[in-house]
Amino acid sequence: MSDQEQYLAEVAQRPWPARLPAYLKLSGPGWLQGAMTLGGGSAITSLTIGAVYGYELLWVQPAAMIIGCIMLFALSHQTLSTGIKPFAAMRDHVHPGLAWAWAIAALASSIIWGFSHYPLSAGMLEEIINVSTGYEAGDTGRDSFLFILAILVWAVCAFTAWNYGAGGRPVRIFETAIKLLSGMIIVAFAWVVIAASSNGQIDWGAVLSGYIPNKLPDDAAGVTTVMAALGTAVGINMTFVYGYTLLDRGWGKAQRELSRYDIVIGLVLPYLLVTGLISIAAAGAFYGSEMSIQGKLSPSQAGAMFVGTGMGEVTGRLVFAFGILGMAVGSLVMHMLCCGAAAGAMFDWPAHSTKYRLALLLPTPAVLGVFLWSSMGAYVILPTSAICGILLPIAYIGWLVLNNKRSYLGDDCPTGSRALLYNTAMIVCIVMVLASVVYSTSVAMGWI
Numbered sequence: 013m014s015d016q017e018q019y020l021a022e023v024a025q026r027p028w029p030a031r032l033p034a035y036l037k038l039s040g041p042g043w044l045q046g047a048m049t050l051g052g053g054s055a056i057t058s059l060t061i062g063a064v065y066g067y068e069l070l071w072v073q074p075a076a077m078i079i080g081c082i083m084l085f086a087l088s089h090q091t092l093s094t095g096i097k098p099f100a101a102m103r104d105h106v107h108p109g110l111a112w113a114w115a116i117a118a119l120a121s122s123i124i125w126g127f128s129h130y131p132l133s134a135g136m137l138e139e140i141i142n143v144s145t146g147y148e149a150g151d152t153g154r155d156s157f158l159f160i161l162a163i164l165v166w167a168v169c170a171f172t173a174w175n176y177g178a179g180g181r182p183v184r185i186f187e188t189a190i191k192l193l194s195g196m197i198i199v200a201f202a203w204v205v206i207a208a209s210s211n212g213q214i215d216w217g218a219v220l221s222g223y224i225p226n227k228l229p230d231d232a233a234g235v236t237t238v239m240a241a242l243g244t245a246v247g248i249n250m251t252f253v254y255g256y257t258l259l260d261r262g263w264g265k266a267q268r269e270l271s272r273y274d275i276v277i278g279l280v281l282p283y284l285l286v287t288g289l290i291s292i293a294a295a296g297a298f299y300g301s302e303m304s305i306q307g308k309l310s311p312s313q314a315g316a317m318f319v320g321t322g323m324g325e326v327t328g329r330l331v332f333a334f335g336i337l338g339m340a341v342g343s344l345v346m347h348m349l350c351c352g353a354a355a356g357a358m359f360d361w362p363a364h365s366t367k368y369r370l371a372l373l374l375p376t377p378a379v380l381g382v383f384l385w386s387s388m389g390a391y392v393i394l395p396t397s398a399i400c401g402i403l404l405p406i407a408y409i410g411w412l413v414l415n416n417k418r419s420y421l422g423d424d425c426p427t428g429s430r431a432l433l434y435n436t437a438m439i440v441c442i443v444m445v446l447a448s449v450v451y452s453t454s455v456a457m458g459w460i
Contacts, residue, residue, distance in 0.1 A: 017266040024269055035273040040187040041257040042271070042278030044346060045084070045250055047190045049279065050197060050286055051125070051343025052132045053244035055336050058287040060237050062294030065229070067215070067222030070295075072241045073287045074223065079441040080246025081280055084254060086411050086438060088271040091255040092264055093424035098255035099357035105420040106410045112358065114410065117403045118252035119354040119374070122347040125249075126378025129340045129347070134161035134382050136337035143330045158382040165341060166379050173348035173372045186345075193338050194282045200335030201289035205296075213296035222295075242404065242448055245283065251407040253350040260363070265424075286339070348372040402449050405442060412438045 016038075023034045054073075061069045091098060103111035138161060142148050149157035176186045208214055229235055258271060355371035356363060415434055418425045426434045 014266075020266050020270060031273065032277075035270055036277055038270055039191075039274040039278050040184070040261055041254065041263075042274035042276070043187055043190045043194060043282075044257050044278070044349075045246075045254055045275065046194055046279040046282045047342030048250050048253070048346035048350075049245060049247065049283055049343075050194070050339045051244070052129045052336075052340050053125070053240065053247070054283070054287055055132075055290060055339055057237060057240045057244055058290035059294045061241070062291035062296075063298040064237070065234065066295045066299035067218040067292070068227055069229070069234075069237070070219065070222035070288065070291055071225045072238055073245060073291070074284055075225065076241045076245035077280055077283055079242070079444055080250075081275060082437050082441050083251070083408055083411060084246065084275050084279075085272055086415055086434065087251070087255055088258060088275070089268060089424070090411065090414055090421065091258050092268045092271060093421055095259070095264060096420075097259065097357060098252065099354075101414060101420060102410050105417050106413050110406065110410050114248075114252060114406050115354045115358050117406060118249040118350055119358075121247060121403070122249045122350040122354070123375045123378060125347055126344065126375040127381035127384065129344050129381075130162040130165060130379045131158065131382045131384070133165040133337055133340040133344065134158040136333045136340065137161045137165070139329055139333040140337070143333070155383055159379070162379040162382045165344065166376065169341060169344045169348060170373060170376075172345050173352070174369055176345075176349065190342060191278075193342050194278075197335050197338045198282060198285050198289075200331050200338070201286055201293065203331050204293045204335075205289045208293050208296045214292060215296070218295075219292055239402070239448060242445060246404075248403040248407060249347065249350040249354075251404070253346065253353045256353040256357075256363075257349070286335075344375070347375050351375060404445050405449070408438070408442045408445060412442060 019034075020038075023031050026034075058073070061072065087098065090101065094101065099111050099115055102114060135158065138149070138158060172186060172189075205214065209216075229238060258267075261267075263271065349372065351374040352368050352372040355361065355374065356365075356368040359367070361367040361371070412435070414420055415426065415438065416431070425431075
């Protein structure tokens with residue numbers, strides 16, 4: 013038994029609050045999941061929920077995260093119990109077609125997301141430069157300026173992902189950086205909400221009631237927003253890469269409880285805080301106002317509108333832009349890591365080999381998204397997120413099957429009341445996702 017395993021065995025005997033400091037120190041993969049989900053999709057979805065629907069849909073993103081969290085618990089239990097890579101487990105113990113569909117969907121979504129995330133990152137950098145220095149690119153040279161900024165963002169992300177692939181110390185450095193980045197994002201949006209509250213723009217009673225589910229939207233735009241929340245809380249690419257980050261850390265059976273705390277600390281709490289803060293700020297500032305957004309609100313527009321509601325340039329534009337930029341950059345790095353994991357799994361390339369590392373760069377053409385930004389804008393994020401939500405059952409159904417495969421899990425296969433609890437929770441999650449897919453399709457087709 014290693015020193016860490018002995019330490020974890022001792023920590024597991026403590027009351028759960030006393031375990032938190034130890035697990036926080038050792039956590040890592042959960043924070044990477046948090047960085048991946050706190051991207052442009054979550055930002056735009058949160059802005060739309062607050063600005064268009066006020067406080068009444070605040071419950072949607074926590075519900076989506078609970079679903080994703082339960083399924084990630086199942087994946088971590090399976091991966092850490094067996095040490096088998098997730099793609100191989102799905103291929104050998106469920107069906108090769110399902111495994112390939114899962115990997116292709118994860119790879120494709122990670123590339124597609126870049127076409128909105130690079131323009132989003134470049135736009136936020138432009139906003140920061142404009143507020144800080146007063147510099148503003150002219151209309152004729154703006155696309156070139158944004159392209160240069162997007163290349164700069166790509167270089168930072170590529171360098172980080174490439175060195176993360178080396179394992180060991182770079183992994184720990186990157187995970188520590190992600191923790192600091194997540195903290196910065198939370199502080200940035202908390203600052204925005206505090207400023208809005210001090211201006212009397214937040215109805216805290218309505219905020220509390222908004223976290224109680226009591227209404228579903230019946231229009232196509234509203235349904236797309238709900239599906240986007242499902243697709244961005246735990247996206248199809250997140251379901252793929254998570255198991256590989258666990259194995260990259262060298263975790264095994266001894267880290268199974270740690271992995272559950274890691275998901276809650278690194279993914280669930282930052283996600284709930286950041287998305288809730290953005291939605292609350294947007295609801296307080298924009299909902300019911302004369303500002304016409306029609307469900308299409310980009311972060312740069314939101315920043316300018318925050319200023320218009322009296323928050324000031326620093327809070328409304330600069331702090332807000334730093335928060336969005338941090339979300340987008342963290343997500344872009346994780347998209348690269350997902351591409352490496354997916355391509356490596358499909359073509360049996362050794363982890364961190366040259367081919368694997370080149371696969372990290374597959375999202376590179378997405379920097380050209382800056383030239384499509386004027387026509388696409390941030391608005392492509394909602395439908396893309398919704399499509400990702402539709403793809404989620406691919407992973408979820410596979411994990412449910414694996415959870416009951418004794419040939420795969422052996423003695424770690426849940427039995428008795430434990431199996432009933434696991435399976436019931438997973439089935440409820442799958443039913444909810446499938447129901448949302450059926451409901452959204454029915455609304456889109458005009459059936460209801």
